[in-house]
Amino acid sequence: MPYEKLDLSTPKPVLSWANHALGGQETQMAKNVALLPFVFKHVALMPDVHLGKGALVGSVVATTDAIVPAAIGVDIGCFVGDTLIPLVDGKSYKISDLANLSEEFIIYACTLTNKIVAAKATAKLTKRNASLVNVTLDNGETVICTPDHKFMLRDGAYEEAQNLKAETSLMPFYSKLDRDGYTLISQPYSGRWQKAHWIVARSGLLGKVPSFTGQKTIIHHKNFEESDNRPENLEFMSAREHSAYHRSLVERNQHFQSPEFEQKRLAAIAPARSQSFAKKAQTPEGYKYYAERGTVNILHYMQEQPEHFKQAVANNGKRGKEYLIAYNQSEKGRAKTKEIANRYYLCNICKAEVKSPIGLHNHKKYEHKCNHKVVKVETLNYQEDVYCLTVPEYHNFALKAGVFVHNCGMGAIKTPFTAEQLEGKLKKIRLDIEAEIPVGFNQNKVVEKSVTNWQGWADFRDLHSGVQHLESKAMNQMGSLGGGNHFLEVCLDSEDQVWLMLHSGSRNIGNMLAQNHISTAKELVKLADIRLPDQDLAYFVAGTPEFAAYWHDLQWAQNYARFNRDVMMVRFKRIVEKHLAGGKPTKPLLSVNCHHNYAEKEVHFGENVYVTRKGAVRAREEDYGIIPGSMGAKSFIVKGKGNADSYCSCSHGAGRLMSRNKAKLNFTLDDLIKQTKGVECRKDEGVLDEIPGAYKSIETVMSNQADLVEIVATLKQVVCVKG
Known part of the structure; x- marks a missing residue:
């Protein structure tokens, strides 16, 4: 049996992967949850299960038509x-x-x-x-x-x-495609169109972009399909090298480009086709076709024979200036200018017709932003x-x-750096992390632009009234770690590859939202005279305004938590790159992000249910996840096996063996120094409650959930910053 069915005599059974006897309080807490009338099928306990508030940390509870506001989070769909x-x-x-x-x-x-x-x-x-x-x-x-x-x-x-x-x-x-067939992409940050092959190059998929003294760098499409921007179809060339290559193609086919061949070709087609061409050129479609073809030919000529082109156009400005002035002042020129100014253009976003190019620009700017x-x-x-x-x-x-x-689930990133690059730099990295990323109750002194631009602030006024005074604090805390078991770690895998890993959530604003909704739930239960074995199991019933308000705030808080982690990971990565790559940006080899402490609507055993994972991680088949140990212990990158009985879940860590207060009473500073040997971290009484000895054996926890996940990578931290 991969799990143990606990003998609790409850209407719905409790399945435990913990492989150890629960204490009296833990047993009662599991029983309390299993007694709730809306619990679906069974309650699942993960290997790291331990005491929590209302429900055990490490429990997975599926419910129908109701939810206990014990967690904050969100799943990802498809x-x-x-x-x-x-x-x-x-x-x-x-x-x-x-x-x-x-x-x-x-x-x-x-x-x-x-x-x-x-x-x-x-x-x-x-x-x-x-x-x-x-x-x-x-x-x-x-x-x-x-x-x-x-x-x-x-x-x-x-x-x-x-x-x-x-x-x-x-x-x-x-x-869109330009007139030469190249793919153009509009950049949202600037509104400018950029050629897709240069986006591929600037994304690092072609390697380092070379430079050529006195020449432009050209990207050549090997199959001459300008819209095919697969890396294997792209090749860097200098401008002269590119021109020479195209000339060589012409020379290789010189018979078909020779004057003799051209004369014969024209003589053969002139009588029958010249009249056809003339008629076609007089139609709007034909005019457009020949104009575009002529443009392509001219551009090729400009590229292949630049010196001849410069000589040919040397006096164009002088020759055309007087004509242009005269034309613009003529009745015909003024009529043309008026016609252009009143011409209508089609908006490619909403298909509206807008007068003049300036009008179209303003339409997009103000209507569509x-x-x-x-x-x-x-x-x-x-x-x-x-x-x-x-x-x-x-x-x-x-x-x-x-x-x-958004794509399917991804927190930790595998970097291109190796262990030897960390030599002699661990302390400097830790000090920089602590200087740039606030921990504990601290917050940012300066709020960066990416934070102030977060669209979630526009919805802040719709959150619970009990947090309306916290907007400024929430903004200052975005991009900060918090306290408790939150951490930032530099780790090494079994192949000495460097990983960056962090654990954080929705900071004070998420906690306050939860507390306000829990208070509301308790008031509703009291008014309805509903007796619960534990008041922290107060719940909201689906379809009520209170449920809707909680669900709205739950999603907002999880979005806040996600963006908070994103901001921190950008800073974290930049700090490590500063020490290991001279500040040059690098691309992660793998990224993994997973949520714990969250509730979501899912389908299990053919039914739509609300699943609350309190201190647990979703582990559907092929889902990647992170299971960290304590500071000084191993951590694991895993892939889910989709175990149905666990509601496709696994543990979120090792799980506490003793409370924080008990850890401070049982361990000394010498114990902390000994148990964190080899890890660059704080070694003071402020983090004594996070000592490895206060947690369960991560190896045992992993062994107990072999039917839930498979191990992809085993990590050992070398730098740890705690909240």
């Missing part, structure tokens, strides 16, 4: 198989077809600074027979996905599909299998529909 994903090869593919590939492909993603980059990704089937919503955008596109899938908002924050409102601004993805907007979100009455991408570094990807969405 898309139907027909959803189109644009790749850098210039084509768009169904996400279900991408899931059948056995190799990586390259998509477009968006950074924290709203810059579009190219990134490697994989796709997979994530859920069968999932509930769906249909999101309609202002460009007429629709996106069908699970209600919980996150869309990227215009400021880079995320919101679930089911919580999107009409007029909500989303991060846009605009692409260079984004897409949500028109409506509708619940669909059918279910489908759904899919998602994994984008290890950026955790988002563009849809053909023109917006960015």
Whole structure:
């Protein structure tokens, strides 16, 4: 048996993976939860289970039609198989077809600074027979996905599909072909169009961009398909090298380019086709065709024979100046200027006709703010299998529909650095982390722009009235670690590769939201004269205003927590790069992020239920997760096995063996120094309650959940910063 069924004589059983006898208080707490009338099927206890508030930390509880506000968090959903994903090869593919590939492909993603980059990704089937919503955008596109899938908002924050409102601004993805066939991408941070092959190059997928003295660096498309920007199709060349290459192609085919061949070709086609060409050129379509073809030929001529071109146009300005002035002052010229000023242009976002180029610019600026907007979100009455991408570094990807969405679950990052690069630098790294990332009750003295731009602040006034005075504090704390068991760690895996790992949440604002809603739940239970074995198990019933308010605030707090971790990880990574790479940015080899202490609506055993994971991690099949040990012990990167009896869950760490107060009474400073040998960390009484001896053996915990997860990487920390 992978688990033990506890003998508690409760209506719903309790399944335990702890492999040890629970104490009296722990047993009573498990029994209290299993007695709740809305508990679904059974309660699952993870290997790290220990005393908590109301429910055991390390418990997974599925409920129907009610929820206990004991955790804050959010899950990540997925898309139907027909959803189109644009790749850098210039084509768009169904996400279900991408899931059948056995190799990586390259998509477009968006950074924290709203810059579009190219990134490697994989796709997979994530859920069968999932509930769906249909999101309609202002460009007429629709996106069908699970209600919980996150869309990227215009400021880079995320919101679930089911919580999107009409007029909500989303991060846009605009692409088009220029007259030469090159793919152009509009950068959200600037509004400027950038060639996709340079986006691929600047994303580091072609290696270091070379420079050529006195020449431009050119990116050559090997197959001459200008829209195919796969790295294997791109090659750096100098401008002269590129021109010489194209001339060599002409020379290789010189028979077909020779004057003799051209004369014969013209003689053969002139009688029959010259009249046809003339007629075609007189039509709007024909005029456009020949104008574009002529432009391409001229540009090739300018590139291949630059010196001859310079001589040919040397006096163009002088020759044309007098003519241009005379034309502009003529009746015909003034009429043309007036016609251009009153010409209507089509908005590629909402398809509105707007007069003049300036009018179109202002229309996009004020009406769309260079984004897409949500028109409506509708619940669909059918279910489908759904899919998602994994984008290890950026955790988002563009849809053909023109917006960015979050990818499936990803906290820890595997860097390209190795152990030997850390030699002699551990203390300096720790001191820099402590100087730049506030810990404990501390907060940022200066609030950075990415924090003030977070769109979540616009919704702050809609949160519980009990936290309205905390907006300034919440803003100052974003990008800070907090206290307790929160940490920032530099780790090494078994191959001496450097990992960065952090654990933090929604800071004081998340705690205060929880406390306010717990108080409300307790008041409601008291008014309804409902007797509970523990008042901390007070709950909200689905369909009530109180449930809706709690669910809204729950999502906001988890979005805050996610962005808080993102801000910290950017700083953390920058500090390590400063010491190991001279400040040069690097690309993670793998990124993993997982939530614990959260509740979400999921399907288990064929039923829609609310799953609360209190101190537990989701571990569906192929889900990546982090299971950290204590400071001085091992940590693990894992992949889920999708164990149904655990509600697809696993532990979130080793779990406490004793309370903080008991740890301070049982251990000394000498014990702390001994147990954290080899780890660059604080070694004072302020972190004595986090001593490794206060936690369970992480090796035993991992052994007890072998049926829940498989180990992908084993980590040992060398730097630890505690809250």
